[in-house]
């Protein structure tokens with residue numbers, strides 16, 4: 001009998017899963033697999049458990065927020081042998097990645113989506129020696145995502161990111177950066193930067209640009225320059241609210257690799273909503289089609 005690992009974060013999304021566990025397991029019944037259930041105890045528990053159990057499971061399903069998915073993907077990426085397909089049942093507050101892949105919001109439906117789905121290749125980001133599934137970011141907006149307590153995130157949802165981010169925009173110190181892609185090198189002062197493989201960030205659809213594909217070997221890079229006057233600041237804020245902020249204040253491109261060097265000091269990075277370290281130099285590359293996710297519709 002083939003085996004499934006079901007790993008979930010009991011505290012994600014107001015502990016949403018406790019009302020849905022029975023329904024989820026009932027859906028999984030249709031798969032006729034032996035199921036090992038592992039509720040996570042702490043941060044990195046999902047990663048460690050998965051990494052330590054290479055070869056034991058034919059499928060790994062995780063439920064939780066961005067952090068749980070990141071740990072699951074990172075655990076599978078650590079395998080030297082074959083990588084089992086991953087199913088995802090989101091329970092966090094924004095779930096940009098799940099939305100980008102057409103995974104249903106309701107947990108029972110997401111479980112059925114896995115039962116009816118098939119493995120499909122998705123790109124993963126490599127960030128120095130770590131991985132991220134859909135966003136690596138610096139500057140304004142980023143503090144709120146990991147410094148906001150879980151229960152506040154649950155209450156405020158994606159609006160928290162925008163409201164807190166706009167507050168930060170007016171106060172933030174610019175970062176002096178050198179950005180090297182496979183196409184060009186640019187330098188300047190920026191207040192925000194993100195490298196994404198997602199159709200939304202912080203619940204805001206379209207903020208990562210048009211023509212986003214989850215398996216094209218390219219990630220989108222968006223760096224907002226330091227505004228030089230109140231008009232530029234206004235353009236940035238209204239652009240963020242209208243999801244259309246391209247122009248002289250923003251450096252945007254589709255790339256397969258990017259190196260970001262902070263010229264003056266270490267800067268705090270956020271990976272998939274969690275603190276990713278204070279760093280001077282970051283090398284990011286797209287790992288094309290690196291993992292199989294179990295999805296109903298073909299990935300675009």
Ligand SMILES: [Mg+2]
Nearest residue numbers: 213214216218
């Ligand atoms: Mg892409």
